[in-house]
Amino acid sequence: MKISTWVVVGIVLLTSGCGQMHYPDGPVIKYKVGDQPEWAGIDWDDSDWSTYVQKEADDIFWARIKLNFSEDWGSDQHLGLFLAVFGDYDLYWDSVWIGSNGQPGLENENDKSSEYHRFFLIPDSLSRKGPHVLALRASQKYYTADGTIRDFMINNYLELVQKPIRFSMYINLLAGAFLITAIYFFILYVNDRNSFPVLLFSISSFLFFLLISTEYIKFYVPFHYSKFYTRLEIISLLTFLISFLIPLYFSIQFAFLKRKWWLPIYSLLLLYIYIFYHNYGNYDEMTVYLTSSMWISSVVIVGYGVVRQVKGALLVFMGLLINVFIHYGMRNYDYSLVLSFIILLLCMFYILALRIREQREAYEFSLVQTTRLKHELLKKKIQPHFLMNTLTSVIDWVEESPQKGIQFIEALAEEFDLLNQIEDKQLIPISQEIQLCTSHLKIMEYRKEIEYIWEDEQIDPEEKIPPALIHTLLENGITHCLPLPSGNIRFKLSYEANAKAKTYYFFTYATLRMPSQEIVEGTGTKYVKARLTESYGNRWDFQSEQTEEGWKNVITIYKP
Numbered sequence: 001m002k003i004s005t006w007v008v009v010g011i012v013l014l015t016s017g018c019g020q021m022h023y024p025d026g027p028v029i030k031y032k033v034g035d036q037p038e039w040a041g042i043d044w045d046d047s048d049w050s051t052y053v054q055k056e057a058d059d060i061f062w063a064r065i066k067l068n069f070s071e072d073w074g075s076d077q078h079l080g081l082f083l084a085v086f087g088d089y090d091l092y093w094d095s096v097w098i099g100s101n102g103q104p105g106l107e108n109e110n111d112k113s114s115e116y117h118r119f120f121l122i123p124d125s126l127s128r129k130g131p132h133v134l135a136l137r138a139s140q141k142y143y144t145a146d147g148t149i150r151d152f153m154i155n156n157y158l159e160l161v162q163k164p165i166r167f168s169m170y171i172n173l174l175a176g177a178f179l180i181t182a183i184y185f186f187i188l189y190v191n192d193r194n195s196f197p198v199l200l201f202s203i204s205s206f207l208f209f210l211l212i213s214t215e216y217i218k219f220y221v222p223f224h225y226s227k228f229y230t231r232l233e234i235i236s237l238l239t240f241l242i243s244f245l246i247p248l249y250f251s252i253q254f255a256f257l258k259r260k261w262w263l264p265i266y267s268l269l270l271l272y273i274y275i276f277y278h279n280y281g282n283y284d285e286m287t288v289y290l291t292s293s294m295w296i297s298s299v300v301i302v303g304y305g306v307v308r309q310v311k312g313a314l315l316v317f318m319g320l321l322i323n324v325f326i327h328y329g330m331r332n333y334d335y336s337l338v339l340s341f342i343i344l345l346l347c348m349f350y351i352l353a354l355r356i357r358e359q360r361e362a363y364e365f366s367l368v369q370t371t372r373l374k375h376e377l378l379k380k381k382i383q384p385h386f387l388m389n390t391l392t393s394v395i396d397w398v399e400e401s402p403q404k405g406i407q408f409i410e411a412l413a414e415e416f417d418l419l420n421q422i423e424d425k426q427l428i429p430i431s432q433e434i435q436l437c438t439s440h441l442k443i444m445e446y447r448k449e450i451e452y453i454w455e456d457e458q459i460d461p462e463e464k465i466p467p468a469l470i471h472t473l474l475e476n477g478i479t480h481c482l483p484l485p486s487g488n489i490r491f492k493l494s495y496e497a498n499a500k501a502k503t504y505y506f507f508t509y510a511t512l513r514m515p516s517q518e519i520v521e522g523t524g525t526k527y528v529k530a531r532l533t534e535s536y537g538n539r540w541d542f543q544s545e546q547t548e549e550g551w552k553n554v555i556t557i558y559k560p
Contacts, residue, residue: 027065029149035060040092040135057141060105063149065134072129079122080157084150086225088114089138094126107141112224121157142226168219174338175212182206193560194539200249201352204242208341211238215337232283240274243290246344247297253351254305254313266297295324312354319347426535427464436471444478451488459495463502466531472524473506473553481510481550501558508551515546
């Protein structure tokens with residue numbers, strides 16, 4: 001970054017009131033290619049030196065910075081110097097060698113011993129009031145077109161070294177919280193793979209963890225300056241992914257109606273920003289435009305939710321506005337990054353928790369509704385009208401044909417026995433469901449003296465479905481249909497499955513009683529939908545429609 005996080009830390013230190021602080025006023029860095037020991041001298045005339053120098057990979061060159069202290073540093077403190085430099089160098093302070101970082105002029109591929117960030121302790125005798133000169137004898141094998149001294153800072157040595165470490169301690173705690181959050185919600189997603197927003201939240205938390213860890217790894221892991229842009233590329237890629245996922249997450253949570261055309265356009269915009277600024281090596285500008293696109297898109301999407309009065313949208317919208325202010329209003333990059341991530345994660349977590357609660361309430365409501373509808377259907381079986389008609393039919397058949405009367409009673413007993421076995425189960429084998437349907441058709445044949453034909457094909461007897469699902473559709477067909485001219489009503493159940501879903505097709509071949517009547521959702525259809533929700537959440541689809549041959553029902557159950 002052009003404005004290093006270390007400079008920010010230095011400014012915080014200088015304004016924190018921790019002891020007597022001294023900082024040079026407007027230092028100018030001057031360069032010259034060549035190698036003369038005299039150039040480290042405090043009195044050397046560098047008026048013909050340049051603020052930028054053309055250099056080759058094998059060149060030795062010098063850099064000088066003139067400083068001026070308005071008063072003594074103090075005997076109870078020790079002067080420290082921080083340098084962020086592209087190159088290997090020997091460091092001189094007022095002509096005195098202070099230390100080395102690598103081997104200037106001897107850099108090679110196999111021995112990258114220098115560190116991009118280094119701290120040096122300045123002798124107390126060289127930190128008195130008056131002018132001083134910081135000089136570097138350096139070489140720069142890599143990135144020769146870039147500047148050499150990227151950042152430098154002077155402060156109390158202990159504060160200079162300890163402040164970033166203390167700050168990184170809190171950063172590590174925050175990164176750990178992001179990591180634990182990512183793992184926890186990923187486990188939730190594994191247990192319920194139908195919840196895509198949970199996966200997005202987990203991935204976003206993990207990317208936050210990686211971005212913060214990569215951004216502040218420089219505090220405690222030394223690296224060679226040739227790896228400087230590698231770190232920036234990782235940060236830029238993580239920023240790109242986050243800038244894409246956050247608006248996508250909000251567009252799903254707030255049901256953004258324009259997502260189908262907005263998503264490809266937004267993706268192309270982010271990709272253009274990433275490629276354009278990556279080619280120029282301008283990672284700071286790339287980060288600015290990527291995050292700006294993220295904030296603008298998120299605010300627009302959530303604002304659209306506010307207009308539509310989506311639950312939770314207003315609070316998230318206010319959180320995002322506060323986040324935008326923090327991100328762009330605070331000059332301290334470290335604090336703005338941390339605070340904006342915390343608030344953003346809280347906004348995401350809030351809307352996720354709200355949606356999970358809504359899904360839980362809907363599920364609990366479906367359980368109550370299923371129980372109520374199940375009891376209504378059971379009441380329908382044993383209501384006086386049904387029993388009276390059935391018993392009357394039994395009496396008639398016993399008088400006319402005792403043998404068929406016994407068969408009628410056995411069919412009636414079989415259906416009640418099956419209903420008793422399955423009423424409290426969530427799923428039953430499809431073979432048991434078919435047995436319930438054929439038993440019911442036997443009863444209705446005796447009652448209505450109509451031939452009912454049952455057919456099924458490609459049925460996997462081990463597959464399970466909610467109880468009385470097909471039976472309910474069968475009853476609807478019997479109630480709302482008349483026999484064909486051939487004198488019968490035919491029912492057909494078929495099944496097919498693929499990698500994504502299982503589908504049941506249930507056809508009723510008959511003449512509709514009132515084909516032009518508007519379809520109203522009755523108790524049976526409500527029962528079917530409630531049972532599907534209870535067993536499969538929202539991983540199902542139910543279609544029921546009139547056909548030329550009668551009626552068609554399609555139940556699709558999507559695989560997790």
